[in-house]
Amino acid sequence: MADGSPERDGASGERPIDGDGYVALIEAAALAPGAMRSLELAASRVLVCNVAGRFFAVEDRCSHANVALADGRLRGCILECPLHGGKFDVRDGSVKSPPPLRPLGTFDVRVREGRVEVRPLARG
Ligand code: FES
Numbered sequence: 001m002a003d004g005s006p007e008r009d010g011a012s013g014e015r016p017i018d019g020d021g022y023v024a025l026i027e028a029a030a031l032a033p034g035a036m037r038s039l040e041l042a043a044s045r046v047l048v049c050n051v052a053g054r055f056f057a058v059e060d061r062c063s064h065a066n067v068a069l070a071d072g073r074l075r076g077c078i079l080e081c082p083l084h085g086g087k088f089d090v091r092d093g094s095v096k097s098p099p100p101l102r103p104l105g106t107f108d109v110r111v112r113e114g115r116v117e118v119r120p121l122a123r124g
Pocket of ligand 1: 062063064065066067081082083084085086098099100
């Protein structure tokens with residue numbers, strides 16, 4: 001949806017993984033600029049965001065109080081949490097406005113053959 005309202009996919013998370021660890025989550029054309037969608041991947045929720053035609057993916061869990069961010073608002077690259085209004089940059093997961101202190105987990109993203117593919121990042 002172009003208005004940034006949330007969309008969820010209740011798929012099972014049983015998705016094929018290619019040789020370099022990427023998993024196709026959604027057709028790129030199905031997610032308009034400014035839209036985001038929560039998708040299941042390996043028993044967790046990933047929030048895929050289209051920021052002016054570039055795709056990013058973050059954990060769909062606020063680092064402050066563990067609520068789904070898919071119910072929040074995406075404006076440009078800034079994702080606002082629906083509960084207390086904390087803000088994150090979906091490009092790197094960094095906190096842009098409190099109360100959250102910890103960044104969101106992020107995922108490697110690529111578009112291949114018209115599909116948005118996501119691979120979990122190793123975090124230290
Ligand atoms: S739960 Fe997200 S800012 Fe508090």
